[in-house]
Amino acid sequence: MKATVHELDYKGSGRAEVWRENEKGNLKKLKLTIPQTLPGEEVQVTVPARRLKRWRTDADKIIAAHEERVEPPCPHFVKCGGCVWQHWQYEGQLKAKTDYVKRALENVNFDPSLVRDTLGMEEPWHYRNKMEFTFAPDGSLGLMEQGNFRNVIPLETCLIAGEDMVKTAMETAEWAEEYALEGYDKEEHTGLLRHLMVRQSFATGEIMLGVFATESPEGRLKEAVNAFVKRIENKFPQVKSIMWLENRDWADRAQSEETHLLSGRDFIYDEMSGYRFRLWFDTFFQTNPLQVQKLVDLALEMAEPKKTEKMMDLFCGVGTFSLPFADKVGSLAGIELVESSIASARRNAEENNVNNTIFLANNAREGIEQMLESFGRPELLLLDPPRSGAGGKVMRKIGRARPERVVYVSCNPDTFATDIKELEAFGYELKTVQPVDLFPQTVHVECVARLERKDS
């Protein structure tokens, strides 16, 4: 059948509708989801004869292509789940992201003209500072196939990861092959090597490698593991940390039950806004450092922090926003759920001689109450919640705390829109929203927004 894509869904796939006659001669609508297509494209698809309401299928042929369609540069594109929009000119991706943020705000009756154009990257490739590769049962290393988490695509390249990170991953793959080390079989729960985590600081150049495996690096593996360390140390002096992370859990997550330091230190140094951060293998840190720097700068510009003011940084992580803001306010209180991130935020503040911060490990809901009692009412509040958003209860607590200005950093326009709607009842007005492209070639978009209390 022929179909015309009328819009994209939230995962970046095309949506189309076709009408078919049923056995009684009545016309019935079939809703199609067609990945790797673009709005307005006319495509040819094959649909099953049986009655269906929805069907997901690749296009057999693009009959009329979008003028911004380009040849995807990565050989893994389509199969690998990392990128979904490599077939779309970057300018088109950016415009789609702006429209998405506008739609999310319009859905809850905000003025979409408050949304500025998405701030893109000059070079939207090789931006990721952390990657997780997977070992297949035969020991080869690669990327997980989209929609089929049992299949691993052997790694040839990755155009969104840092280039040195890919090189160290390829070297690890060669080592595993040379020693004929078996990979982990997720169905049988047998085998040795599970994941390879590579993270790099683009500011300092330092790299960390973390091998997740089901056995200790001692005993039968000692010779192979020693050879791995020598090989990496000789070829990649920028690797400052090699970790062996034992994980026997059945769940398919890169986690560690026992941690072994094979070489260097158990963390690497990164830098953001002129501050030094220590990153351990499990530290959350923003994955596109170039764009995050723009995000932090924008947040500073929008927030207009003052030396006379108190500030609260909700969902503060290791202090990516806290440290640069602390320099511009009287005192800053950071709240974050994960204890190790708070420990890291405290250490980062100390190492950078930032002395006007306090950090609390608690969930945002209780943390706000606790901080209001001990720290007092902040004039400025920044929040940067996970994709699920802050939620009504937290937003209402923010409203009752009455900060003069709220700066909301969001990685999900939909939860952002519903969250800030809650603040209207407390007299807040949305002033401006700046989307920033932290994740080129994917559908994701980050935003930073300013809200003001009207009577402040």
Ligand SMILES: C[S@@+](CC[C@H](N)C(=O)[O-])C[C@H]1O[C@@H](n2cnc3c(N)ncnc32)[C@H](O)[C@@H]1O
């Ligand atoms: C998008 S990250 C932002 C982290 C930090 N602002 C940064 O830029 O590195 C969201 C953070 O919220 C934390 N978090 C998740 N749920 C939370 C909750 N209920 N209360 C407090 N923090 C939470 C996560 O651990 C994570 O560090």
